[in-house]
Amino acid sequence: MNFFYDLDYEEGEVNALFKKIKSEYESEKVGYYHLLDSDISVAEINSYLPQAKWVRTIVVMGIGGSSLGTKAIHELLYSSNISNKSIRFLESVGPNAIKQVLTGIDFDETIFLIISKSGSTIETISNFKYVLEKFNVDFSKLKFNKHFVFITDKDSKLDKFAKSRELKTFYIPKNVGGRFSVLSSVGLLPLAILGYDIKELLNGAKLLRDRFFSFGYDNLIKKALYISENSKNNPINVLFSYSSSFKNFNEWYVQLWGESLGKIDIDNKRVGLTPIGLVGSIDQHSFLQLLTQGPHDKSVTFIKVNDFQNDIKIPEQSIEFLEDCDYVNGYSFNHLINAQCDATMQSVIKSGISVDLIEVDDFSEKSVGFLIFYYELLTSLTALALDIDAYNQPGVESGKIILKKKFRD
Amino acid sequence: MNFFYDLDYEEGEVNALFKKIKSEYESEKVGYYHLLDSDISVAEINSYLPQAKWVRTIVVMGIGGSSLGTKAIHELLYSSNISNKSIRFLESVGPNAIKQVLTGIDFDETIFLIISKSGSTIETISNFKYVLEKFNVDFSKLKFNKHFVFITDKDSKLDKFAKSRELKTFYIPKNVGGRFSVLSSVGLLPLAILGYDIKELLNGAKLLRDRFFSFGYDNLIKKALYISENSKNNPINVLFSYSSSFKNFNEWYVQLWGESLGKIDIDNKRVGLTPIGLVGSIDQHSFLQLLTQGPHDKSVTFIKVNDFQNDIKIPEQSIEFLEDCDYVNGYSFNHLINAQCDATMQSVIKSGISVDLIEVDDFSEKSVGFLIFYYELLTSLTALALDIDAYNQPGVESGKIILKKKFRD
Structure with a gap:
């Protein structure tokens, strides 16, 4: 991590926040920290x-925390995937999206993972009914069973249904929230079926966790302090990832950050940090102008990947009249994209914005696990610094009640 | 349009803004208004x-304004497309993305549209070189010519190259900026090849333009006044589109809004509105919590589509233990998604946020043209109300200069 802003916090403040998170870590209240230890889930999946x-x-078949993390990791590791399996995500209840996802599905070769922590997410259950109808599923016939696997809370209504039909179920620990669940069976099961090394994924996360809780990891704590103390003047936190493989990771970040840190605090005041995910260099052509000349209401974290494994080169070719573009000839595309990251970063710093940089070694399970846990930990730290509960989402209930009324009235 | 906030502006203020935009419309400075009249481009394409x-x-092959609009319109109209042609977008210079886009391409059946307004966009030209090398293109042999078409400014370096090789070129009018260019050949050519009715697209836009400039369209002006006058306390403008088909439209909106309205104003002050695009109902599960309980720094525009043409139904099926979810049984998925839009809207309004609603009739060329122009016009109006230039982007130049230096030093 490189910081291009001042992280001059006193030891007392750093230690106080570390103490808070350590006690959260050691409590039973928040479960995601401990997913990394449970060899049980890996063994069960294996x-x-x-x-x-x-x-x-x-x-x-899942929405929000039930799909975003898996999508993110799959996209980041995709280029290394050598399995002959593919994955699709049925999240939306839009008819066009449903039809598109199910087009060309060969039922005999397909497994449906129905994922819902609460067990009664209206989108997921409605789509489940549609799939049952479309493929004439009859659970009284044994041949259908292997095509449906459920991931949910133990004793949820979905779990009860699955049990009654003797269908396979994996559980999400009760103290692990949806948006913190990617390293539970929610993400591990589909990723393992796809052929990724889930043990390494957990190891990457564990590396950071154990380092952090054993020796402390000052910079991460200071970053959380900086973000929380600047939540009024920098209420927008941009993640600018330099690789198109981060599109879904950005969306995962948006949920994690937005839903965890947008809360009414103990003094009944609305607090919150607004996440924005950008992909470089593409979004230099859409968002950079606003960053460099718009109001100073944002901080920006750049992500750069130092992975030149699958690299390809810009040909040593000069096109007549376009010699102006020859300065990149012979360099690799990765070199270009990372140089664009550096150049953009410099110009954003120059315009007076708080910037930091995360460098990722490569697109491997271990690096991705580390990065996932980095953001989960940073979210928890920032919530503690802001004195809010990162793990609930009371603000979404009212819409659900209104929705039911619309149908029942 | 429905507004759930107060639009109580005096006639004088409304008229003043209308006068400003009318004079901009009648000037030669801003060209996008007049793309709709030029039957020339439609005739040339036809x-x-x-x-x-x-x-x-x-x-x-293009980035930013050269690709986002086409992607948006294609995704919105996709379900009605009956052609046997497909489209891919090579935007990024990430090696994984490049390889993925070009995988499985049959050169003999492929046309490459190289789109760059300036004619020397480093990403586009580098990718162009890569494609030339990959497919052993040799422009001295005539058979290659038909596979490459260029869209650029007249007399740009790319145009000069194309002319020197007798390659087909379409032009972007000089006074039409990239992010306002989707209704020029930039969008019209690929969309026409795909089989969409580009005349109807323009007609939809024209319908709004002519209505606006002939009779005025109070609500749009008042909306721009509201947004600009609240740019300090509501600096974030969320577009919450209820259909997964709006994913790319949201990205087009983000570029249009962010790049046009993030500027240093005549008093040397940084002004700017930050756009965020969300898709319903998916993002209820990621962003809604922040909207309802986070700080009051956002306004939200909902988009709902009243198109039930390709609709499908939620089966009349009750799943044991999951009877709680039966309240939607028998309804169409579109009904559900629109009810979710209404319910979310109500809960967001209840939490004290400024909300308005755009209802789109259907996924047709005409409706989409109307909607595209609606946002272009709103962007122009808001910029005029903020006293900034919507059409330049001086803030992105510094990064380009730094980039070149990194390679040349």
Whole structure:
């Protein structure tokens, strides 16, 4: 991590926040910290995998925390994936989206993972009904069973249904919220079926966690302090990721950050930090102008990947009249994209904006696990610094009640 | 349009802004208003189309304003597309993205549209070189010519190159900026090859333009006044579109809004409105919490589509233990998604946020043209109300200079 702003916090303040998170870590209240230890879930998934050898297509049916993390990790690791399996995500209840996702599905080769922490997410259950109808599923016939696997809270209504039909279920620990659940079976199961090394994913996260809680990790604490103390004048936190493979990671970040840190605090005041995800260099052509000349209401974190494994080169070719563009000839595309990251970063710093940089070693399970946990930890730290509860979402209930009324009246 | 906030502006203020935009419309300075009249571009495209009958795959090579609008319109109209042609977008210089876009391309059936207003966009030209090398293109052999078409400013370096090789070029009028160019050949050519009715697209836009400039369209002016006058306390403008088909439209909006309205004003002050695009109902599960309980720094525009043409139904099926979710049974998915829009809107209004609603009739060329022009016009109006230039982007130049230095030093 490189910081291009002042992180001059006193030891007392740093230690106080560290103490807070350490006690949260050691409590039973927040479960995501401990997903990394439970070899149980890895063992359970590994013992299930042989039963899924026939699978060619995975359809994840889930929304929000049930899909965003898996999408993010799959996209980041995609170029290294050598399996012959593919994955689709049925999240929306839009008819066009539903039809598009299900087009060309060969039921015999498809597994549907129905993921809902509460067990009664209206979008997921409605889509589940549609799939049951479309493929004439009849759970009284045994042959259908292997095509449906459920991931939910133990004893949820979905779990009760699955149990009653003897369908396979994986559980999400009760103290792990949806947006912090990617390293539970929610993400691990589909990723393992796709052939990724989930043990390494957890190891990457564990590396950071154990380093942090054993030795402290000053910079992360100071970053959280900076973000929270500047939440009034920098209420927008931009994540500018330099690789198109981060599109879904950005969306995962947006949920994690927005839903965790937009809260009414103990003094009944509205607090919150607004996340924005950008992809470089593409979004230099859409958002950079606002960053450099718009109001100073944002901080920006750049992500750069130092992975030149699958790299390709810009040909040593000069096109007549376009010699102005020859300065990148012979360099690799990754070199260009990272140079664009550096150049943009410098110009954003110059315009007076608080910037920091995360450098990722490569697109490997270990690096991705580390990065996922980095953001989860930063979210928890920032919430503690802001004195809000990162793990609830009381603000979404009212819409659900209104929705039901619209149908029942 | 429905507004759930007070639009109580005096006639004088409304008229003053109308006068400003009318004079901009009548000047030669801003060209996008007049794209709708130039039957020339439609005629030119139509006369070219027979030469593109062999095309099965279109690869748009362009970034920012050269691709976002086409992507947006194609996604919105996709469900009505019955052509056997497909389109891909090569925007990024990330090696993974480049390889993914070009995987499986059959050169003989592919047309590459190289789109760059300036003619020397480093990403586009570098990708162009890569494509030339990958497919062993040699412009001295005539057979390659039909595979490459250029869209750029007249007399740009790219135009000069194309002319020197007798390659087909379409022009972007000089007074039409990239992010306002979707209704020029930039968007019209690929969309026409795909089989969309570009005349109807322009007609939809024209309908709004002519209504606005002939009779005035109070609400749009008042909305711009509201947004600009609240730019300090509501600096974030959220577009919450209820259909997954709006994902790319949201990105187009983000560029249009962010790049046009983030500026240093005549008093040397930084002004700017930050755009955020959300898709319903998915983002209820990621962003709604922040909207309802976070700080009051946002206004929200909802988009709802009243198109039930391609609709499908939620089966009349009750799943044991999940009877709680039966209240939507028998309704169409579109009904559900629109009810979710209404319910979310109500809960957001209740939390004290300024909300308005755009209802779109259907996913047709005409409706989409109308909506595109609606946002262009709103952007122009808001810039005039803020006293800034919507059409330049001086803030992105510094990064470009730094980039060149990084390679040349």
